[in-house]
Amino acid sequence: MxxxxxxxxxxxxxxxxxxxxxxxxxxxxxxxxxxxxxVSVTDEEFYEEKKISEGYSDxxxxxxxxxxxxxxxxxxxxxxxxxxxxxxxxxxxxxFLGRSGTGKSTHTGLWLKxxxxxxxxxxxxxxxxxxxxxxxxYGTPWMGKEGLGYNGSAPLKGLCFLEQAKENSVxxxxxxxxxxxxxxxxxxxxxxxxxxxTLELTDKLVTEIPCYLLKCNVSEEAVQKSFxxxxxxxxxx
Amino acid sequence: MKIKNGFVVREVGGESVVVPxxxxxxxxxxxxxxxxxxxxxxxxxxxxxxxxxGVAALLEEYDVDEAIARTDVEKFAETIEKNGFAE
Numbered sequence: 001m002x003x004x005x006x007x008x009x010x011x012x013x014x015x016x017x018x019x020x021x022x023x024x025x026x027x028x029x030x031x032x033x034x035x036x037x038x039v040s041v042t043d044e045e046f047y048e049e050k051k052i053s054e055g056y057s058d059x060x061x062x063x064x065x066x067x068x069x070x071x072x073x074x075x076x077x078x079x080x081x082x083x084x085x086x087x088x089x090x091x092x093x094x095x096f097l098g099r100s101g102t103g104k105s106t107h108t109g110l111w112l113k114x115x116x117x118x119x120x121x122x123x124x125x126x127x128x129x130x131x132x133x134x135x136x137x138y139g140t141p142w143m144g145k146e147g148l149g150y151n152g153s154a155p156l157k158g159l160c161f162l163e164q165a166k167e168n169s170v171x172x173x174x175x176x177x178x179x180x181x182x183x184x185x186x187x188x189x190x191x192x193x194x195x196x197x198t199l200e201l202t203d204k205l206v207t208e209i210p211c212y213l214l215k216c217n218v219s220e221e222a223v224q225k226s227f228x229x230x231x232x233x234x235x236x237x
Numbered sequence: 238m239k240i241k242n243g244f245v246v247r248e249v250g251g252e253s254v255v256v257p258x259x260x261x262x263x264x265x266x267x268x269x270x271x272x273x274x275x276x277x278x279x280x281x282x283x284x285x286x287x288x289x290x291g292v293a294a295l296l297e298e299y300d301v302d303e304a305i306a307r308t309d310v311e312k313f314a315e316t317i318e319k320n321g322f323a324e
Contacts, residue, residue, distance in 0.1 A: 175250030183254075183268060192245055192258040199247035199254060206250040 002028040002035050005070070006079055006127035006138040007153070009033065012066055013040035018059025019066055023141045025151050036077060039069040067125070067142045072189040075197035079129045080205075083185040085144075086126045086137045086156075087111055089118040093137040093154035094230045095126070097185050098162035105146055107162055107216060110223045123148035128156060130201055135209060158210050158230035165215035170225045178211035179203075238314055239285035239324045246271075246279060255279065265320070274299070278313045285324075288314055 002011050003026040012019060041062050049061050071081040084095040085104040089111070096104050104123075111118045121137055124144025129136045135156040143149035161173070161181050173181070179202065186202060189195050212229045216222035224235040243261030247254055253276035255269040256262075271279055274295070281294050291310040296303060317323050 176252045177250075179250030179252060179254070180270070188256055188262075188268070190258060190262040195256050195258045195262075196245045196247060199245065199249055199256060203247065203249040 002031050002033075003141075004028045005140055006074075006129060007136075008037060008077060008079070009035040010070060011035040011038040012070075013038065014062060014066060015041075016057075016059035016062045018057065019063045022063055026141055037070065037073050039066055039073070041065040041069060045069075067140075068187070071127075071187050072191075072194060074127065075189060075194040075201060078131070078201070079127050080198055080201045081187045082126055082128050082137075082205075083124065083187075084126060084159075085123045085148075086121040086139075087118055088121050088152070088154040089115055089231070091154060092157040092231070093121055094158045094160060094226075095137065095156060096160050096162055096226075097182070099184065102162045103164060103216075103218070104162060105144075105148075106218055107214075107222065107226070110218065110220070111227070114220055114223045115227065119150070120148040121150065121152060121154060128201075128205070130204055135205060156209060158212065159205070160226050160230055161211070161213045163213065163215045164217070166217060167215070168217060168219065168222045168225045169215045170229045171213045171215075172229070173211040173213055175203075175206040175211070177213075178206040181213075182206060238282055238288070238291075238317065240279065240282045240317060240322050241324050244322075246276070253279070265322075274309055275313060278310065282314075282317065 002009055003023050005026050009028060045065050049065050053061055074080050084097045085108045086093050086095045087108055096108055098104050108120060122139045122143045123146050125142045127138045127140055136153050137156045138153045139149045139151050188198055214226045227235045243257060243259050245256045245258050253271040257265045277298060281291060288310055292306045295306040295310060
């Protein structure tokens with residue numbers, strides 16, 4: 001079946017029903033028109049993943065492999081996967097990044113609570129597209145265990161790396177500082193062309209998008225800090 | 238010494254980064270950050286050159302003592318060899 005994800009027509013050749021249900025909100029109304037990309041999972045890849053993800057259903061395992069297959073091809077299409085939670089507020093997107101357990105969902109949850117109209121585009125694995133006008137963040141069916149997100153997009157205006165701390169503080173990062181933190185949050189394709197393009201896209205990302213480090217606790221003040229840095233606006237309680 | 242094929246070098250955020258690709262990515266996971274001298278030497282040793290040639294190239298490019306240049310090249314070569322990146 002053909003799905004429309006990140007403004008691409010993607011033909012997904014799945015064997016298990018799981019992925020059809022998983023991606024149903026992204027199903028294309030036009031199954032006849034050509035597609036940009038076609039993916040399937042090889043037996044080798046499937047059984048490799050099955051070894052790592054013991055106890056999960058075949059459908060789930062195939063589904064993970066399919067997204068990885070899609071993401072490996074994205075750089076040639078000016079797009080890349082970013083492991084982050086992306087929020088939309090007043091038409092702009094902001095990405096929150098951190099290693100597992102640093103509180104991405106806690107902090108974005110505080111935005112939802114305190115900032116009326118903010119919503120999660122994708123809570124875990126959004127796709128970014130690089131256009132002449134800048135980066136655009138897209139929701140995808142793959143949005144983490146909380147399943148937060150929707151089929152939409154917004155221009156990306158800021159990146160915010162998160163670290164837990166007692167006191168709240170926010171620091172603007174240089175492109176080099178942001179680069180050293182972002183590599184663990186991207187998927188590096190194994191083929192030369194897509195790997196090179198991934199590095200080039202990452203370079204554009206850290207140089208063109210303002211990047212911040214938010215050291216934060218769980219409080220409204222933490223939201224104020226990231227909000228003011230990312231939007232340039234004054235936070236009103 | 239010659240560095241094996243199978244690496245991509247790019248500047249990201251102003252810093253040089255090396256990523257293994259193809260067969261190389263199966264043996265080596267992760268990426269290598271290079272400083273300015275490291276990036277220069279990586280490019281230079283992507284073709285087969287002797288340590289002495291590396292020292293001479295470094296002296297031509299940068300205003301440094303020969304002793305420092307030699308130490309830099311030797312350390313670089315050692316790291317390359319140790320990680321199995323040399324042919």
